Amino acid sequence: MARTSHRTAARAVEAQRRIREAGERVTTPRSAVLAALLAADHALTHHEVEEALAPVTPVDRVTVYRVLDRLVATGLAHRIPGEDRTWRFGANRRGPGGAHAHFTCSGCGRTVCLEETEVPAAVKVPRGFVPQRIELTVQGLCAACR
Amino acid sequence: MARTSHRTAARAVEAQRRIREAGERVTTPRSAVLAALLAADHALTHHEVEEALAPVTPVDRVTVYRVLDRLVATGLAHRIPGEDRTWRFGANRRGPGGAHAHFTCSGCGRTVCLEETEVPAAVKVPRGFVPQRIELTVQGLCAACR
DNA sequence: GGCGCGGATGCAACTCGGTTGCGTCTGCCT
DNA sequence: AGGCAGACGCAACCGAGTTGCATCCGCGCC
Ligand SMILES: [Mn+2]
Ligand SMILES: [Mn+2]
Ligand SMILES: [Zn+2]
Ligand SMILES: [Zn+2]
Numbered sequence: 001m002a003r004t005s006h007r008t009a010a011r012a013v014e015a016q017r018r019i020r021e022a023g024e025r026v027t028t029p030r031s032a033v034l035a036a037l038l039a040a041d042h043a044l045t046h047h048e049v050e051e052a053l054a055p056v057t058p059v060d061r062v063t064v065y066r067v068l069d070r071l072v073a074t075g076l077a078h079r080i081p082g083e084d085r086t087w088r089f090g091a092n093r094r095g096p097g098g099a100h101a102h103f104t105c106s107g108c109g110r111t112v113c114l115e116e117t118e119v120p121a122a123v124k125v126p127r128g129f130v131p132q133r134i135e136l137t138v139q140g141l142c143a144a145c146r
Numbered sequence: 147m148a149r150t151s152h153r154t155a156a157r158a159v160e161a162q163r164r165i166r167e168a169g170e171r172v173t174t175p176r177s178a179v180l181a182a183l184l185a186a187d188h189a190l191t192h193h194e195v196e197e198a199l200a201p202v203t204p205v206d207r208v209t210v211y212r213v214l215d216r217l218v219a220t221g222l223a224h225r226i227p228g229e230d231r232t233w234r235f236g237a238n239r240r241g242p243g244g245a246h247a248h249f250t251c252s253g254c255g256r257t258v259c260l261e262e263t264e265v266p267a268a269v270k271v272p273r274g275f276v277p278q279r280i281e282l283t284v285q286g287l288c289a290a291c292r
Numbered sequence: 293g294g295c296g297c298g299g300a301t302g303c304a305a306c307t308c309g310g311t312t313g314c315g316t317c318t319g320c321c322t
Numbered sequence: 323a324g325g326c327a328g329a330c331g332c333a334a335c336c337g338a339g340t341t342g343c344a345t346c347c348g349c350g351c352c
Contacts, residue, residue: 060302085231117270124263128289135283143274206331
């Protein structure tokens, strides 16, 4: 438990450092949300973030939405559109621009970032179309649900 | 115009044939919805389907949802999750199981099926994970919006 | 350390894509 | 033609995300 809360504190500091370095104001909700993303082993929904913060640093629903939007806008996190019409958010652990694939488990509904998996650099598109970003999502069963 | 309505009628017949062949009951809403998907040059939202049918064969909002669900379940159409939290639907012109990529235009918001574009057959996933389906979406600008 | 301001938070009300329950209607089999 | 399971229409509902506005507070400045 001492170990755990030590890690938690370290994560909070790390989150604050990242926010400050991005030139953003360091506020309680922002640090708490980013720390939650950094702590998670899978991409979190708005609701999951809210729940994760509730016991220690309750944050208003709307603020969670706004903070996550801002983290995405400043490149500190990324948003993953899901099969179930809800967005999930993951911290950009290795800075912005790291295009990677995602895995969504149809058992537990969790989405994880596949930092290792290559996304094709280019694909064939119809004449006149200009590709900008490629998204690759794998559906299947995670190790736990298999 | 004679040409156009002739094509329209042909499409209605084709839609009915496909529905019957799938072992489903042939109803007015079902034929109309599938015919609309077959006629479209891009994947349609629920709302677009409803609008397309309104002038000739008005169909209740809820019925459109249910018909589209069923077309997907029977393999006559497929559902594409979008960046904007709405689903889009396309007819499965070449039968079910034809995995293909999609292109979403950030200008007009339209999504088109890239029937030509290969989806990688397999990707690297973490140990113990079982991939089932791979989805590839390209974001960019379409020829009209460029 | 205190001051002031612009941006951030909290709360309430709202939008909209999609769902559910239920009574009526109809495609299809006999 | 007759009967029934399944489809349709309508109304109420749900939940993710948004908007407007008053209050608060991080941070640069003294
Ligand atoms: Mn990710
Ligand atoms: Mn398609
Ligand atoms: Zn799982
Ligand atoms: Zn376009």
